Amino acid sequence: MPELPEVETIRRSLTEKLAGLTIDNLDIYFEKIVKEPTDIDRFKEIVTGKKIKGLDRLGKYLLLQLSDNYIIVIHLRMTGRLLYVADYEDVTKHTHLIFHLGNNYHLRFVDVRKFGTIYLLKDNELDTIKGLAHLGPEPLSENFTAQVFADSLKKKSKKIKQVLLDQDIVAGLGNIYADEVLFESHILPDRPANSLKAEEVEELYKSIIKIIKEAIDHRGTTFSDYVDGEGKKGEHQDHLKVYQRTEQPCSRCQCPIKKEKIAGRSSHYCPGCQH
DNA sequence: CTGGTCGCCTGTGGGC
DNA sequence: TGCCCACAGGCGACCA
Numbered sequence: 001m002p003e004l005p006e007v008e009t010i011r012r013s014l015t016e017k018l019a020g021l022t023i024d025n026l027d028i029y030f031e032k033i034v035k036e037p038t039d040i041d042r043f044k045e046i047v048t049g050k051k052i053k054g055l056d057r058l059g060k061y062l063l064l065q066l067s068d069n070y071i072i073v074i075h076l077r078m079t080g081r082l083l084y085v086a087d088y089e090d091v092t093k094h095t096h097l098i099f100h101l102g103n104n105y106h107l108r109f110v111d112v113r114k115f116g117t118i119y120l121l122k123d124n125e126l127d128t129i130k131g132l133a134h135l136g137p138e139p140l141s142e143n144f145t146a147q148v149f150a151d152s153l154k155k156k157s158k159k160i161k162q163v164l165l166d167q168d169i170v171a172g173l174g175n176i177y178a179d180e181v182l183f184e185s186h187i188l189p190d191r192p193a194n195s196l197k198a199e200e201v202e203e204l205y206k207s208i209i210k211i212i213k214e215a216i217d218h219r220g221t222t223f224s225d226y227v228d229g230e231g232k233k234g235e236h237q238d239h240l241k242v243y244q245r246t247e248q249p250c251s252r253c254q255c256p257i258k259k260e261k262i263a264g265r266s267s268h269y270c271p272g273c274q275h
Numbered sequence: 276c277t278g279g280t281c282g283c284c285t286g287t288g289g290g291c
Numbered sequence: 292t293g294c295c296c297a298c299a300g301g302c303g304a305c306c307a
Contacts, residue, residue: 001300032283060301077301079285094285113284115301131302158278165301175300224286224299264279265300 002076004060004139004172005215006226006234010082011057014107014229017084018052018064022102030096033109036119036128043120046070047099058126059135059171065123073119073129074109079225080116083108112225134168139212144170146205153193153201160196160204161189162263170208176221176243179268181207183242188274189267214239242268 002010026047031040050070056063062082064072074082087104097118099107109116119129127133136152137144152169153160163169164178173181182189184207187200196204220226220234223244227233237244241251246259246268255272 003301075301077283078299111284112286113300115283117302162278167302266298 001078001174001176001223002060002080002220002226003174003177003215004057004212005177005218005236006220006228007057007060007062007076007172008216009220009228009234010076011055011062012228013232014082014084015055017105017229018101018107019054020051021105022049022051023047023066023099024049024102025100027098027100028096029098030114033096033111033114033116034118034120036121046120047072052101058132059138059167060174061129061132069123071121071123071126073121073126073132075117075131076111077113077115077117079113080109080111081225081227082229083110083227083231084229085231131167136166136168136170139170139172139208144209146202149205149208150198150201153196156193158193159190159263160187160193161265161267163193164208165263165265172212173208175265175267176240177211177215179243180241181211183268183270183274184211186274189262189269242270244268 026044028040034040034043037043050066053065053067056065060075062074066072085106085108087106092110094112095108095110097109101107137148153163156163161178161182164173164181185203187204215221215236218234218236218239219228221236222233223237242257245257247256250257250270250272253270253272255270257268258271259266259268
């Protein structure tokens with residue numbers, strides 16, 4: 001399930017390969033993944049012949065910058081993959097869209113669950129995507145300050161786990177890293193956000209940055225689906241402290257890790273050293 | 276505004 | 292061996 005570190009790893013793995021290439025043609029096998037424009041022929045028509053200028057990322061969204069100020073926005077949701085492969089490679093099951101590149105390579109969108117989404121927009125229309133219109137600060141940017149973060153939490157009575165998953169508060173955290181960040185900061189996931197003490201908020205703030213950085217260094221977390229643009233798995237699954245470690249001893253206090261549904265999501269935490 | 280639930284999808288794995 | 296069902300989870304939509 002690609003969260004910020006996974007999407008960033010995909011971006012890095014594809015940038016050099018794609019920059020400067022032209023999209024000669026495309027095959028669409030599952031039209032519903034294209035959300036904008038609603039007319040699929042128009043999508044094809046505009047994209048054909050465009051040059052890929054570069055790749056950006058906003059939260060969990062991947063942005064393909066195209067010539068003529070167009071932009072393709074991709075959200076991989078849970079099982080989406082974006083793969084750069086030679087055109088003679090077998091087209092695997094669940095391949096929904098293929099961009100034919102000018103060098104006998106393909107950029108393929110593969111997604112078992114079909115939840116992923118693709119938008120084609122002008123680069124000044126990004127705000128028309130709801131998830132981007134109010135997207136919170138990037139955790140590794142200077143816009144994400146302890147003060148901004150503390151102010152957001154003060155207004156929220158929801159459980160802190162749920163607030164961390166809210167992309168409007170801070171961009172890019174998903175279920176895995178929300179659990180890991182809370183463990184790192186010794187905070188229980190069901191605490192109301194506005195009940196955190198100032199030093200806990202500070203701890204949480206630092207943990208978000210630390211965990212996201214480490215996960216990017218490890219090129220993301222692979223459980224089943226996630227791979228980068230070259231099909232390579234990540235390594236951060238070997239560094240997780242609570243996620244998917246139910247009943248295993250906590251690395252800090254040996255207490256068995258608990259799993260519980262919180263705000264509709266499976267949540268992993270240590271009842272011994274998170275408070 | 277809040278909180279809860281559902282729908283979108285398919286593969287996997289446990290229980291029987 | 293096979294059937295059923297819960298679960299995986301990001302996010303928008305919908306409702307009270």
